[in-house]
Amino acid sequence: MSAMTISEARRHMMDSLGGRYGSGEAASIARIVFEDAFSVRSGGPDRMLEAAEMERYRHILAQLQAGEPVQYILGQADFFGLKFNVSPAVLIPRQETEELVAWALESLKEQPWQHPKVLDIGLGSGCIGITLKKKYPALELFGVERIGDALAVAVGNAGRILGKSSFKFTQCDILEPSNWAQFSLVDLIISNPPYIPISEKDLLPEHVFAHEPEQALFVNDADPLVFYRTIAAFALQKLQTGGMLFFECNEFNARQVLSDLQTAGFRSVILKKDLAGADRMIRAIRD
Numbered sequence: 244m245s246a247m248t249i250s251e252a253r254r255h256m257m258d259s260l261g262g263r264y265g266s267g268e269a270a271s272i273a274r275i276v277f278e279d280a281f282s283v284r285s286g287g288p289d290r291m292l293e294a295a296e297m298e299r300y301r302h303i304l305a306q307l308q309a310g311e312p313v314q315y316i317l318g319q320a321d322f323f324g325l326k327f328n329v330s331p332a333v334l335i336p337r338q339e340t341e342e343l344v345a346w347a348l349e350s351l352k353e354q355p356w357q358h359p360k361v362l363d364i365g366l367g368s369g370c371i372g373i374t375l376k377k378k379y380p381a382l383e384l385f386g387v388e389r390i391g392d393a394l395a396v397a398v399g400n401a402g403r404i405l406g407k408s409s410f411k412f413t414q415c416d417i418l419e420p421s422n423w424a425q426f427s428l429v430d431l432i433i434s435n436p437p438y439i440p441i442s443e444k445d446l447l448p449e450h451v452f453a454h455e456p457e458q459a460l461f462v463n464d465a466d467p468l469v470f471y472r473t474i475a476a477f478a479l480q481k482l483q484t485g486g487m488l489f490f491e492c493n494e495f496n497a498r499q500v501l502s503d504l505q506t507a508g509f510r511s512v513i514l515k516k517d518l519a520g521a522d523r524m525i526r527a528i529r530d
Contacts, residue, residue: 244297244301246291246292246294246297247291247292248290249277249281249283249287249289249291249292250289252277252300253273255304256269256307257269260272260273260307275314275317275321276317279317281300303316303317310449310450310454311454312335312454312455315329315330315335320370321336322341322374323341323344323370323374323378325377325404327368327369327370327373327404328400329396331454331455332390332395332396332456333367333393333396333456334368334459335455339517339519339521339523340370340371340435340491342518342523343433343435343489343524344374344375346489346515347433347487347489348378350487350489351375351379351382351431354430356430357381358381358382359381359383359429359430359431360382360383360428360429360430360431361382361383361384361429362385362426362429362431362432363387363433364386364417364436364474364477365387365417365434365436365437365470366386366388366393366394366412367388367397367459368396368400369386369397369400369401370400371433371435372384372385372401372433373400373401373410376401376409376410377404377405382431384405384410385410385413385426386401386411386413387412387414387417388412388414388415389415389416390456390459391414393456393459394412397412398412413425417470417477418469418470420476420477423477426477429481429482429483429486430483431486431487431489432477432481432482432486432488433489433490434474434491435490436474437458437460437461437462437470438468438471438492438493438496439461440461440462440463441461441462441463441464442464447460467493468500468503471492471503472503474488474490475488475503475509478527478529479507479509479529482529484530485528485529487526487527487528488509488525488527489524489526490525491523492523492524492525494521494523497522498514498522500525509530510527510528510530511526511528512525512526512527512528513525513527
């Protein structure tokens, strides 16, 4: 591959990835690569890539052509205007989850709580809880993650973005009720739990199921709502009266989650669509 200008390399990357991702996604990937790896924004001055840059370009392109997500290649992902470090131990933050965070922020600002206690269950990269704390500094942030490697990513992100004394994260399997006693009452619980039945694995893009952590994506077909049911039971014990529970959901069983929360005794249970029109988010209030 001979030397190229920035514009030539960008076009070459888009053309090379178009067959795998489609033209729109290929353009988005190219934008991320050139902004984050080469500090070059679209519309900036053109120039020749230096020899070291060309070598890095070749290496990144080869990984992309093999299906590896750009966020894992670069080690970071954008979320709500913040940069989160990511690795194959955690899910790549997504736009739908930004919408969940935005709803939680709006709801927090409507409450009289001066220093609300917020618990993020299933931290992953920590993008949900950390963003809430960054945008609403008065809250007290707590987090739970069952996978050690993922917890390390979340702790690193929180320390870098928030400061080391601004959070308390714990390694814990929330599905085991014997672990619940260690938690105090909180005002808001938020979670994006695993929700894709294993039988739907083949419906996902190859670059998702081949690279992102299975334990954060999939649940057993025999009990696909196990996390929702268990976290709801936990919330009934650990939410203050009037406290809020937020979930991100699988659009195909979101209405069942809503029904189960109502049956469990939550009030004002609201199911909200994402920008694509899919049933994606739920908020419930504890009586």
